[in-house]
Amino acid sequence: MIRRQLLKKGITYRLLNCNHQLQTFALLNKSFTRKSSNTPKYDEAELLAPRLTSNEYKADKKRQNFQWQEKSEEELSKEYADRIEKMAKLKAMLQGLGILVTLGGVITIYSKWTSIHRWYLDRKLRFDLKYNKDSIQKKSSKKKSDNTKSTAPILPIIPIDEKAFDVPGVYVWGQTATNDLLYPTRISQFDNQKFRDICLSPKDSLPNLAIDQNGDLIKWDTSSHEFLLIDQNLISVKYSNEIAYALTKAGKILIIPVADHEMRYSHISSRRSWVKPWKTYQNYNLSLDTDQAFKHKNENYIKDFDTGDNHLVLISNACKAYSCSTGITDVRNDNIKSYGQFGIPIFSQFDPMPKTNKLYEIELLNAGLNEDKKLITREIDQIACGARHTIAKDKEGSVFAFGSNLFGQLGLPISYNNEYVSYPKKIGKFQSYFTRDEKFKCQNIFASDETSFVEMTSQTENEYYKNNSNISKRIFFSFGNGKNGTLGNGRYKNSQEEPSPIKVSNNDSTKIEDLSCGGDFVVGTTNDKSVLLWGDNSYGQLANGKKYKTCKPQYMPDILKANSTLTFNEFTETKLHLNEKQVIKPGKNSCCIYWKS
Template sequence: MRRPATHSVLAFRPLRNSAAQSLNAPWSRFASSQSQKPRPSSHWIRNSLGFAVTGTAVFLGYSYMADGGMEAWMSRPEVTKREPVDANDLQAQFIQEKRSLKSPGVYTWGSNVYRVVDPGSKDTDIKTPRRFKYFDGQVLRDLKIEEKCGAAITENGDLVQWGKAFSESDFKPTATLTGKNLISLALSESRIIALSSDGTVYSLPISKTAQSTGPKSTESSWVPFWPNQSNLSYRVLNPSLKLGEKVTTISGGLEHVLLLTSSGRVFSAASSTENYPSLGQLGVEGLTWSTRPKGPADTCHEVTALAGSKIVQIACGDYHSLALSKDGRMFGFGDNSFGQLGVDFEPERPFKDAPFLMKVQKLYSRNLYLPKITSIAAGGANTFFSVDVKRILGYEEEAANVHDLGKITTDTWSCGRGIWGTLGNGRWVHLQDSPTKVKALSGVSEYDEKAKQMTPIRIRAMSVGTTHVSAILDNKTNVSKATKDSLDQSKDWGYDVLFWGGNEHFQLGTGKRSNQSKPTYINAPLKTRKLRAKRDCRSCLVTRARSGSAM
């Protein structure tokens, strides 16, 4: 009994078993020998009981005197009074959520050679998420970061740029294109494409020098017949729009950009100052620098092969393009040198300049499941898409025998280059020309308290880089049916964010260089040393739609 508590607990059961054996042993021996020996007399039984009672009385009396008499026997164990809970000492997850709601900000990490991740630091690599001080207290409309430059659209719709590709000497973020009410942007290898709320698409060079020395555009003025000249060089992309139609979404690669209009039409244009798209990523069959029509190099071309489908989403990799129709069909065109279009790689023709339908029905049993693509994403030489799969009745099946009839499961698939683990399927391959399932993001579901049933967890958003990927899950953030009255009583949490792929420059935020071939969580950027020691809070995203701010 002098052993530590952990040992005494572990030793409790064997002691009880051995005691039971010692008590039962004489009776078992008696039972086995009663046919040979006569039964003991009642005097022997009375003597045995007397000795047992006497021994028990002696033991209790000795214990009574040794332990301090009546006070020790009658005293009760003291109940430790629980201290009141301090809101500042609650779990790290709640504190992090509360802090990010009250003080939104931007966190960056990865290679800082070109002063993009942290312009004020000389560190070449930022290993873990670090708060970007310039954007403290702001909720950005859009943010894009490349190796040599960064660009963001602030809450008031202004474009902010930084990085050595923007300026070799001044690393501080600087507002450039202002007063246009911008809502989103795309980065090419040398230009920024920005979309305003009224549908105007601006194209301007990344370099600060090129912005100041290039040709200036003429802008309208509040004074009639008194036009002004813009203070920096930019161009406006002008697709042939119908009456009442406007551009609603843009997506860009290294040399091209796609424009999606409110009527579901798609236009493409060159977006590089140095190179003209030559791998079919514009979606116009036979279009090259030599065959292009007369006019500016960044003339917009309608992708007429998609005219029969209402497109609702577009995505661009470095040299390939994707388009998703309203009825759940996905089209691809452009470079296929790593199988990023999801079809067999052909060395004699490594790209496809005409849009084609990417077949996903072959990924499922035709007679039992009905797939529908719900979202697409692209970047580098990779393609990702999510599929809602509905269980249907087979030809020879009876509805009464199919327990999951009508059930919808959500799967995520990927194809392209996976040497850094970018595919997210747990493998390392150079070329993946047939879609492979991302198991960590497939078949996931949760219980919906309001609907009182299991619902699939879909992809809310995905960002694909050249070597690494991040995904935001569309999980339920409210875990209670009750309406919250204040932030302290909130039962809401953030959307889960996962990262995977290359990690040579700590771009995954894990603090280590090892690549990740499967989606993984990273720790939240906790503020205090005490909270960092706990490490029981993972990085999540709080959306503007829920709280008016974001982390």
């Protein structure tokens, strides 16, 4: 029994000892596996020492630096060259990628520049809506409700001896050479005088011009005047490129260098009258040469003309249109270029300006193709020039435009292809405003610097075919630059290619009868001879005593009178009415009223 128990204990001890040896073998095998693999190396003996012996064990570790394999100078230089070559290739690849991205961005911006520019300006000009008259009235009413101090301007005092409004004379407001006039101011030196035409100065360095009852040319400002040309029988005068162009009653256009006295005097000579031998007359011989340009039958004088910044367009008595570059000397300045405003393809934006004061026939306007592709001739009866564009109307009531279209002033889509148009294109986007049984046509055209205006009239089919003159509808359209409210449609828009009706007022009985355009503001005359003004007001062009612009036509207040007791708010509620002989004439940044002779 005892032997059996001892034997059992011995077997158990052996089994335990064997199990311990197996565990040790497994750890050693695991250590060998780690050593043969690419893993961090450890001293397994040091880890297992506590299990193997009771004595302190310290591993024998070799302390020596890693022995790098030495390379020759040739191998080292080759490795360095390879490294430099790879860096150069990577740098060239990145530079090429950058150039491609930059070039693609530039091309995209250039092709979409018009849209980007319009988006930017539209975003920038949104704040303009805060400054129209309605918002200002709301602010003023809020101030009144809060019992705050009124900031209404004080009206100027009119001298007691000033002539009444119904006495012939001249009133001026807006920009002048000395200051800005916010209210119509009477020019006392012209009291009891009537004029054939007045041209206000486009810049401070040039004087205002006027043609008196005798057809003599006068230069003037608010305090003095002087005769420039006499005995020429002038009927109208306009500025272009700092030169005055005046139409005589005989149908000639004189070229007048207002600022160059020596040149002007060099073209003046004296002649003696055959009827009155004791009297001498001045003769001025600097004019546009029509002999070389007029080639149509019985075409021998100029009927009408208009000017832009650097161009002039005229209509002959044969109802043919011609254009020329304006100035005294030929300009070869990169800052002055053609924008297509001459209506002649050889003078596009890619070509130099035409020779100064040499007339060219606008053949593509004077003739064209009908619906059957047959050649027809047109009779042009009205033209209007903006700063860099021109619009024209024929006797059939069709409208044509050419020149700059940066803001849609030609009534064409704003795109790269239509940025500058050097030949006449027909405008035809008015059908949606008339019914199918209405026959409509253009009655009048007008142009400010960068905006165009068209008056369209319509008749029913019965009236049209009966040759009835009754007009059933009259609508004034505008298109182009409206950032200062020049469009008159109730919105401030940087550009607009689609014609939109001008919003007159809620009073259906008030209708615009005529328009006249300044640089960036518009004057309208209604059927009851009241005056509407809208657009830019930076210099007081709107004659309301302030300098905020408006995108809606507003009535012009009445002329201030001596001994008036009106407050400013009462003054703004008044309304000016012109008489039959009075004419309102806008300039670049100013306006005037004069009596027509």
